[in-house]
Amino acid sequence: MTDKDLYGGLIRLHILHHAAEEPIFGLGIIEELKHHGYEISAGTLYPMLHGLEKKGYLTSRHERTGRRERRIYEITEHGRIALTEAKVKVRELFGELIEGH
Numbered sequence: 001m002t003d004k005d006l007y008g009g010l011i012r013l014h015i016l017h018h019a020a021e022e023p024i025f026g027l028g029i030i031e032e033l034k035h036h037g038y039e040i041s042a043g044t045l046y047p048m049l050h051g052l053e054k055k056g057y058l059t060s061r062h063e064r065t066g067r068r069e070r071r072i073y074e075i076t077e078h079g080r081i082a083l084t085e086a087k088v089k090v091r092e093l094f095g096e097l098i099e100g101h
C-alpha cells in the first residue's frame with residue numbers, strides 16, 4: 001500500500017469540501033492541495049475527479065474563456081449530503097487519532 005492509497009479518501013474529501021464552497025478545476029485543486037503538503041499529479045487527480053463525478057458527487061461542464069478551455073466541477077446535492085456525513089466520521093476519527101478519546 002502506498003501513501004497515495006492511504007490519503008486517497010482524505011484528498012477526495014478535501015476536493016468535495018472545496019467544491020462545496022465554489023466551482024473548482026483541476027489545476028486549482030492541485031495548487032490547493034500543494035499548500036496542504038500533498039504533491040498530486042494531474043494523472044492522479046483527474047481520475048479522482050472523474051470517479052467523484054461517476055459516483056454522482058460532482059458534476060462537470062466544459063468552460064471556454066477566450067482560447068482557454070477547462071473543465072469546471074461543481075458539487076451535487078448528493079455530494080453535499082455525502083460530505084456532511086463524512087464530516088461526522090472525520091470528527092470522530094480526529095477525536096481518536098489526535099485527541100486520544
Ligand SMILES: [Zn+2]
Nearest residue numbers: 014018032036
Ligand atoms: Zn484546502
